[in-house]
Each structure stands twice: as C-alpha cells, then as structure tokens.
Amino acid sequence: AAGVIQSPRHLIKEKRETATLKCYPIPRHDTVYWYQQGPGQDPQFLISFYEKMQSDKGSIPDRFSAQQFSDYHSELNMSSLELGDSALYFCASSFRDIYSNTEAFFGQGTRLTVV
Amino acid sequence: AQSVTQLGSHVSVSEGALVLLRCNYSSSVPPYLFWYVQYPNQGLQLLLKYTSAATLVKGINGFEAEFKKSETSFHLTKPSAHMSDAAEYFCAVSWMDSSYKLIFGSGTRLLVRP
Numbered sequence: 001a002a003g004v005i006q007s008p009r010h011l012i013k014e015k016r017e018t019a020t021l022k023c024y025p026i027p028r029h030d031t032v033y034w035y036q037q038g039p040g041q042d043p044q045f046l047i048s049f050y051e052k053m054q055s056d057k058g059s060i061p062d063r064f065s066a067q068q069f070s071d072y073h074s075e076l077n078m079s080s081l082e083l084g085d086s087a088l089y090f091c092a093s094s095f096r097d098i099y100s101n102t103e104a105f106f107g108q109g110t111r112l113t114v115v
Numbered sequence: 116a117q118s119v120t121q122l123g124s125h126v127s128v129s130e131g132a133l134v135l136l137r138c139n140y141s142s143s144v145p146p147y148l149f150w151y152v153q154y155p156n157q158g159l160q161l162l163l164k165y166t167s168a169a170t171l172v173k174g175i176n177g178f179e180a181e182f183k184k185s186e187t188s189f190h191l192t193k194p195s196a197h198m199s200d201a202a203e204y205f206c207a208v209s210w211m212d213s214s215y216k217l218i219f220g221s222g223t224r225l226l227v228r229p
Contacts, residue, residue: 033216042205042219043159056214090158096215103149104217106159 002026004093004107012113013081021076021110025093031055032074033104034066035090043090049074050096081114088112117142119208121220129228134178134193136223138206141187146208148189149217150180153203162204165189176200201227 005024013019025032031050035043045058049068060066063081068074078085088111092104122137140146148165163174170182180191189206206220 031215035217042221043217045216045218048214048216050214056216058216092159092217094215103161103164104215105161106151108158111156 004091004105006089006091006107006110008110009108010111010113012115014115015081015083017081017114019078019081019112021078021089021091021112023074023076023091023093023107025072025074025091026105029093029095029105030072031094031096031104032068032072033092033094034060034074034076035092037088037090037109039087041087046076078112083114086112086114117146117208117210117213117218119206119218119220121204121206121223123223124221125224125226127226127228128196130198131195134191134196134200134225136191136204136206136225138180138189138191138220139187140189140206140208142208142210144210144212146210147215148180148182149207149209150174150178150189150191151205151207151219153205153222155202159205162191196225196227198227198229201225 007022033048034046037043046060048056052068066076088109090109092106094104118141120139150162151159163172165182173179207217209215
C-alpha cells in the first residue's frame with residue numbers, strides 16, 4: 001500500500017541557509033501535518049493543512065512557512081537556519097470527513113542537520 | 116489545557132515477561148487516543164487507537180490498550196515481550212475541535228533483556 005513519502009531523507013545545511021522539505025501524502029488523503037522531533041524529544045506539532053488551507057498552527061517559528069498544493073503534496077520551507085533547527089521532521093497525512101478523522105500515517109521523516 | 120503524561124522514560128523487561136507502558140491524559144473533552152512505536156531512525160508506526168468505540172483496543176504485534184475514563188488512562192500492554200519489541204513508544208491524543216493534531220507524551224523506551 002502507498003505510504004507517506006518524504007524527501008529528502010537526509011539534508012545537511014549550513015547556518016543561515018534555507019531548506020525545503022517535501023511531503024507526498026497517501027492518495028486521497030486531504031490533510032497533512034508537520035511535526036518536528038529534536039534529539040531525544042517527542043514530536044512537536046508545527047502546522048497542518050486541510051484541503052489546501054492551513055487548519056492549525058503550533059510552535060512553528062516565523063522563519064518557517066508551509067503550504068499544501070493542488071495535488072495535496074506539502075512543502076515546509078525553512079529559512080535562516082539555526083543549529084537548533086537540527087531535528088527529524090515528520091509529515092503525516094489523514095483523511096477527514098464531516099464525522100471523523102482517520103488516524104494519521106507518518107512518513108519516514110527528513111533528518112535535517114544544520115552545521 | 117490538554118496534555119499527555121507517560122510514566123517512566125525507560126522500562127526494562129525480560130523476554131517473555133508482561134509489558135506495561137503507562138499513559139495518562141488530561142482533557143476537558145473526549146479525546147482520541149493512540150499508541151505509536153518508533154524504531155531508531157524510523158518513522159512513527161501506529162500500534163492502536165481508541166476512538167470512542169470499544170474501551171479495550173487490540174493493535175498490531177500483540178499489543179492492546181484499555182481506555183479507562185475514570186482514571187483518564189490508556190495504558191499499553193503485551194502479555195509476552197519479544198526482543199523485537201525494543202523501541203520507543205509514544206502515547207498521543209487528539210481532539211476533533213483541535214484539528215485532530217496529535218499531542219505526544221514524552222515517550223517510553225522499552226528495553227527487552229534476553
């Protein structure tokens with residue numbers, strides 16, 4: 001079965017550079033979530049999109065932005081990278097109807113290292 | 116504010132022994148509850164979920180969890196641990212009126228001794 005695809009799997013950037021992380025949800029899923037997991041930490045919610053509109057926002061720095069495109073894939077753009085941005089970034093997708101929401105399926109993550 | 120607490124950052128059991136990982140939540144509205152497993156450098160895999168149906172939920176790999184509203188708990192159990200169960204386990208909650216985003220507990224690392 002198709003899963004959530006994230007690219008790239010690994011990314012090394014220097015301080016003050018920019019990075020773009022991509023997420024391709026499971027087909028027919030209309031909701032995308034982004035999470036950040038620092039070393040030894042639990043995943044922290046960053047932002048989510050439903051039907052290409054931002055639906056919720058968490059502890060996402062102003063230096064980060066994201067969007068969901070017409071084909072439902074999503075991109076997380078990170079600028080002015082800092083050492084503290086080094087983390088595993090997860091994307092998850094789900095399908096939401098008016099009654100409920102399926103569980104979120106996670107991608108394998110993108111490991112970002114800022115040097 | 117809604118939150119999730121996992122008691123014990125590390126749990127060590129012998130192979131074949133009972134696994135019990137504890138999770139308590141704080142919520143003013145009925146939550147959806149989940150257990151995820153994460154192997155090193157891997158993504159999060161759903162073990163099981165509670166969505167207001169049966170209070171005893173069976174998941175993959177022999178795991179199950181029981182929702183106890185009176186105790187605001189959703190503990191994860193497995194009758195007999197296997198070496199392959201060694202991983203990080205996260206309890207998580209979500210709510211319909213919070214866009215279904217997941218709030219995770221701090222995680223419990225399960226160690227299985229031979």
